[in-house]
Amino acid sequence: MTAVGTSVDTARLLTFFGEEGRTTLPLHLEAYGPLPAPAQWAPGWAEHLMAEIERSGLTGRGGAGFPAHRKLRSARSAGPGTVLIVNAMEGEPASAKDRALWQRSPHLVLDGAELVAGVLRAEKVVVCVADDREPVAGLIAAALAERRPRGPPLAPVEVALLPGRFVAGEESALVRAVAGGTGIPAFRPDKSVPLRVGRRRALVHNVETLAHVALIARYGADWFREVGDPAAPGTCLVTVSGDVQRPGVLEVEVGTPLGHIIDRAGPSGPAQAVLVGGYAGGWVSSTDWATPFAPAQLKTLGATMGAGVLVVLGAGGCGIRETARLARFMAAESAGQCGPCLFGLPSIADDLEQLADGRADGVVWERLWRRVALVDGRGACRHPDGVARLVRSAMDVFAGDAAAHGQGFPCPASNAPSVLQLAAPVAPGKKDMYCI
Amino acid sequence: MKLVLNPAACDGFGFCSEIVPELIGMDEWGFPVVPAGPVPAHLGPAARQAVNCCPRRALQLQPEVRAG
Numbered sequence: 117m118t119a120v121g122t123s124v125d126t127a128r129l130l131t132f133f134g135e136e137g138r139t140t141l142p143l144h145l146e147a148y149g150p151l152p153a154p155a156q157w158a159p160g161w162a163e164h165l166m167a168e169i170e171r172s173g174l175t176g177r178g179g180a181g182f183p184a185h186r187k188l189r190s191a192r193s194a195g196p197g198t199v200l201i202v203n204a205m206e207g208e209p210a211s212a213k214d215r216a217l218w219q220r221s222p223h224l225v226l227d228g229a230e231l232v233a234g235v236l237r238a239e240k241v242v243v244c245v246a247d248d249r250e251p252v253a254g255l256i257a258a259a260l261a262e263r264r265p266r267g268p269p270l271a272p273v274e275v276a277l278l279p280g281r282f283v284a285g286e287e288s289a290l291v292r293a294v295a296g297g298t299g300i301p302a303f304r305p306d307k308s309v310p311l312r313v314g315r316r317r318a319l320v321h322n323v324e325t326l327a328h329v330a331l332i333a334r335y336g337a338d339w340f341r342e343v344g345d346p347a348a349p350g351t352c353l354v355t356v357s358g359d360v361q362r363p364g365v366l367e368v369e370v371g372t373p374l375g376h377i378i379d380r381a382g383p384s385g386p387a388q389a390v391l392v393g394g395y396a397g398g399w400v401s402s403t404d405w406a407t408p409f410a411p412a413q414l415k416t417l418g419a420t421m422g423a424g425v426l427v428v429l430g431a432g433g434c435g436i437r438e439t440a441r442l443a444r445f446m447a448a449e450s451a452g453q454c455g456p457c458l459f460g461l462p463s464i465a466d467d468l469e470q471l472a473d474g475r476a477d478g479v480v481w482e483r484l485w486r487r488v489a490l491v492d493g494r495g496a497c498r499h500p501d502g503v504a505r506l507v508r509s510a511m512d513v514f515a516g517d518a519a520a521h522g523q524g525f526p527c528p529a530s531n532a533p534s535v536l537q538l539a540a541p542v543a544p545g546k547k548d549m550y551c552i
Numbered sequence: 553m554k555l556v557l558n559p560a561a562c563d564g565f566g567f568c569s570e571i572v573p574e575l576i577g578m579d580e581w582g583f584p585v586v587p588a589g590p591v592p593a594h595l596g597p598a599a600r601q602a603v604n605c606c607p608r609r610a611l612q613l614q615p616e617v618r619a620g
Binding site: 301302303305453454455456457459460463487490494495496 | 556558559560561562563564579580581582583585
């Protein structure tokens with residue numbers, strides 16, 4: 117067992133990371149060995165694999181962090197014919213881990229997808245890629261072509277190019293898009309009601325989760341648990357960007373202190389905070405960098421692992437300005453179907469911009485807090501909740517700056533270049549009622 | 553019973569808030585703020601009327617189910 121932090125030695129998913137080019141099937145087989153054929157475990161192989169996944173403690177790596185085995189068991193108990201949806205939408209602008217996996221370990225993801233399809237006796241597998249990420253679809257197609265001579269897979273695999281936007285990767289939005297509808301989130305008061313593509317039950321898994329499944333199937337739960345946090349075992353992929361010298365995707369043990377991960381990416385200078393989880397994540401001050409990157413410990417700071425995003429903000433940046441930019445981006449990325457999100461997020465962005473400009477008086481300050489509370493939990497999906505979390509964490513971590521801005525003293529850094537990569541906002545699919 | 557609002561269906565007509573202002577508030581953007589807790593017994597009939605008057609069928613009265 118390696119010590120937490122020496123994660124270079126614990127690379128499992130990104131074995132060939134650092135080399136040029138794609139991991140071909142022969143290279144993949146050389147590195148990981150053949151996938152255990154389901155026949156080897158017959159007749160109870162599916163039960164065996166689900167038990168191993170349960171014992172491994174694997175949780176979904178897409179953001180929600182739900183135990184992988186529970187989703188599997190529930191879907192399997194519904195009988196054959198499920199549509200397995202592989203979520204490779206990666207709508208989080210600061211995340212590159214899905215792309216990294218398709219580049220470095222496409223066969224690990226496809227192994228995992230095939231295994232899960234086998235467990236579910238799935239009708240088919242649909243790999244969903246955002247239409248602005250066509251090179252990724254090419255990588256997947258190349259990997260699928262390499263696998264074809266081995267004979268038919270456990271379930272046919274399709275690649276679907278779907279309109280890419282922030283909310284498109286949300287589970288219900290994705291299922292709707294696969295079913296031929298508009299990829300916007302559905303209102304689901306009871307999350308235990310399964311999602312469906314037509315009459316078929318749908319199960320959505322993130323690409324990284326499936327890659328871990330492929331490894332657990334090969335090496336077992338005990339091996340998986342050898343690294344990571346006891347409460348959250350294994351490794352995870354993290355995309356580090358912002359004020360670092362080597363932005364990119366790293367594989368770390370879950371539970372690696374934030375500071376260690378950031379050090380691996382080489383901070384460009386003294387840092388003041390890091391945005392953890394994603395653009396709807398939480399800011400964490402550099403004074404908390406000993407905090408392990410693990411769900412329970414991040415929760416104490418109001419953050420989550422999310423999609424494994426870390427955006428480092430250097431001492432020369434302005435947290436208030438960056439938060440205003442994030443809020444504006446998130447407002448533009450609203451699906452536009454729920455009033456509090458459609459109107460509330462732009463209002464919050466307005467208030468934050470005034471604060472960043474040093475034009476916010478007490479009225480604006482109070483209004484911002486009221487609006488944040490007013491959007492929280494009032495959407496069909498959790499898009500507005502994420503913005504509420506982001507703003508609250510910013511007001512906490514940048515409390516001193518916020519007070520100075522509020523008194524009319526914007527920091528010199530408020531016009532500094534952004535550490536964020538904000539994709540051009542897509543025009544929201546507003547309901548006809550709001551079209552002007 | 554409790555009120556459940558489908559925010560994606562709601563278009564902010566506001567009839568519900570006019571019918572039971574004691575229960576359903578209105579935010580600054582004109583969308584109803586529905587309490588998460590149980591509907592007090594004496595407001596039950598009014599809440600039912602609010603549900604029935606929603607042009608978008610966005611509001612529902614549901615029995616409270618203990619999660620478990």
